[in-house]
Amino acid sequence: MTTKPMTSPPPVDLPYRIVWRSRSVRQGSHRSTQSGAGGLFRDLATLMEYRDPRRIDMRQTLRDPFGTLHVRRFEEKSEIGVTMLLDVSGSMAFHGASRKMEIAAELATVLATSVRRAGDTFALYAADSEVREELCVAPTRSRAGEAEMVAALRAYVPAHRGAAGLIEAAQRIGRKRNVVFVVSDFLLPEQQLEELFDALTGHDVVPIRISDSRENAELPSWGLMELTDLETGRRRLVAMRPSLKAEWQRRIEARRSFFRSLASRYGREPFEITDSIRWDLLGAHLATGA
Amino acid sequence: MDLALQTPWVLALLPLALLPLLLSAQRAQSYPSIEGIEADPLSVALDWMLRIVGSIAIVALILGIGGLHRLGRTIEKSGEGAHIVLLIDRSSSMDNTFAGRAPEGGEESKSAAARRLLKDFIVHRDHDLVGVAAFSTSPMHVLPMTEHKDAVLAAVDAMDRPGLAFTNVGRGLALALDMQEADPSPAARVIVLVSDGAAVIDRKVQEKLRAAFARRPINLYWLFLRTAGTPGISTVPAPGEEDTPQAMPERHLDKFFKSLGIDYRAFEAENPEAIALAIAEIGKLERSPITYLERIPHEDLKSRAFAVAAAALLVLLAAKLAEVRLVPSSEDA
Incomplete structure (x- = not known):
């Protein structure tokens, strides 16, 4: 086998990325439609919508004149x-x-x-x-x-x-x-x-x-x-x-x-x-x- | 074309010639896809040419190995000419000169001059069939009708044997007629009578000749080699002289020929030049169409077959040398 001209050595990782969101429930490294604890902040929801009292956003709750409890939602990373x-x-x-x-x-x-x-x-x-x-x-x-x-x-x-x-x-x-x-x-x-x-x-x-x-x-x-x-x-x-x-x-x-x-x-x-x-x-x- | 092979069984290899049509001699190289790229006409033409050349090479080699040759054969051709019987007087007087004496020094006898000029005449007549007969005391069948010029020339040459004393024109003519009779072809017939004198033809023989000449048209030429001082064909007897065949045989023979009702001409020659003129005249007159057989000798075509094969192989070699590799072989894994 002759040596082929190699412009660069094969990398360990190919940094492939997606612009869409994975719907997979399994954790991974790509942006997904799943909400969860970690990752990027996505939006706020009422506690009734998203029952996770651990993520109550105090600032938003206090600013609410009706006293509704707001919870922060985060984007989960999923696999593809x-x-x-x-x-x-x-x-x-x-x-x-x-x-x-x-x-x-x-x-x-x-x-x-x-x-x-x-x-x-x-x-x-x-x-x-x-x-x-x-x-x-x-x-x-x-x-x-x-x-x-x-x-x-x-x-x-x-x-x-x-x-x-x-x-x-x-x-x-x-x-x-x-x-x-x-x-x-x-x-x-x-x-x-x-x-x-x-x-x-x-x-x-x-x-x-x-x-x-x-x-x-x-x-x-x-x-x-x-x-x-x-x-x-x-x-x-x-x-x-x-x-x-x-x-x-x-x-x-x-x-x-x-x-x-x-x-x-x-x-x-x-x-x-x-x-x-x-x-x-x-x-x-x-x-x-x- | 009568082609033949010395070893015909090599033809069994002939199906090999189909191989170049099915398989290519060029080295096949892989290419991902030629679909969508139309074949260009030059390449297609070249492809077929190479295949056909390959077939030609194989066929030519097989034919060469098999020993191709053309059979000797005769073919019928048409040309101008006639079937001629030369009827030559062999009487001893023919060996004298035109002056009537034995030739001395550079002198040429009548028969030698006639021979020389007749041979010249024969050589220049390509398609004639010529027979030779001689006569003196009795007629001699020298050579049957033939197209072989060499034989005719030899027969004419043989006339220089010393002749006999008498001139028996009647029987000579009968022989010449027989020779013509034996030949069934429709060609024009000619009898050339070469003599230096005439003789009385028996009345019975005269009748027979008359009947024979009447059967089929024959052109008769009488080349009369007149010795100086002797009576000629047109010599009219002086008043008081006898006008009988015995006294003036030439005149009466001429009269007899004229009475036959055939194409007849008499040439009176008193020197070799006059003979040449007379013979040229005969040559000019006898130009009727004739069909003749031509012999074509056996011909070896082996070397030609090999030459064709070599040429075809050279073309293939050139194609092979023009071959390029898509991927140079040094880069092969």
Whole structure:
């Protein structure tokens, strides 16, 4: 294995944030709709509304001409569910400047650790034309099985075609609002892409697009290439020349911009990984929460 | 095209030629998705060209290994010419010069001049079928009708054997007619009678000849090599002289030929130049359409098959060298 140019070492924690409020009753580190004892002050309520005499706000009670007892309410921090939805269809097998699956595995490692440390539940669904059960991890807060998950991801060679399983996996996440990291190269047919994002409405979708400089920017300018489409298995001889290269890059760019506009419509701005993960950028991207 | 193979069973390998159509010789490289990128026409054309060139290479190699060759054969062609029988007088007087004496020094005998000029004539007539007959006391069947120029030239050459004394035109003509009779093709027929004198034709023989000439049209050319001072074809007897075939055979033979009702011309030649002119005249007259058989020799096409294969393989090699890798192999894990 060659050493990949790493712009920054993988961090212990990915500072992912949400701009919405978790409805989970379980304590965690994210803002929630739950009221409780600790955390941020939220509002005042009468003692009759919120029967916690320990939090009687003396100042407000005294200022009330009717002598109603007021209680301070605080916002409880709750956990959230974090799901990684990983595309393991054929195109993810591409090995250019780096292995796409390697990047995905790395991402899964860091994400699982961060999520566990933040006290959230982590789930992983991998799918191509169907859900790949052997790679899936059910929602868990335990670190057990993390190493196996990563090893399995690293060893996995995507061979199946299509990404219809992603839509099925999206439905498995459940009704509770999750942060869903959709990790894919997003080389799906436009209609399938739309269906996928449709199935993910209700979740906080963080699209992460893995691309490779060899498939786009660093295409050779001259020469013959016999390319096998990893998705469809179709072969095509390409007599590459500068004009054709420009045409290819135009097409790839068009496909990317379609994906970006679709992703922005359904969730967060996509984060793009080319060749290697820029952890600092990813952290900054996730910290904004939007 | 009569193509054949020395070892035909190699054709069993011919299905291999389908391989390049099904499989590509180029090294396949993975690419995430070419969907949504239309195939460009040049690449598609190149792809098919390489596949077809691959097939051609295999077919050419198989044919080369199998020993491809073209069978020798004869084909029917049409050209201008005629079926000619040369009827040559072998009487001893032919060995004399035009002056009527034995050739000395640089002098050329009548037969030598006739031979030389006839050979020249034969060489320049591409599509003729030529037979050779000679006559003196009795007729000699020298060469049947043939297209082999070398044989004809040799037969004409053989005429320089010293001849016999008599000139028996009647039987010679009968032989020439027989030779023409044996040939069933519809080509124009010609008898060229080369002689330096004439003789009386028996009345019975005359009748037979008349009947034979009447059966089918034959052009008759009489090349009369006249020795200086002897009576010619058109010599009219002086008053008081006998006008009989015995006294003036040339004149009477001419009259006989004229009475046959065929295309007949007599050329009277008193020197080699006149013979050449007469022969050129015959050549000009005998230009009717003719169908003839042309022999095409056995031809080995093996080297050509290998050349085609080499060219095809060079194209494939060029394609192979033009190949680029999406991911340089040094970066492979």
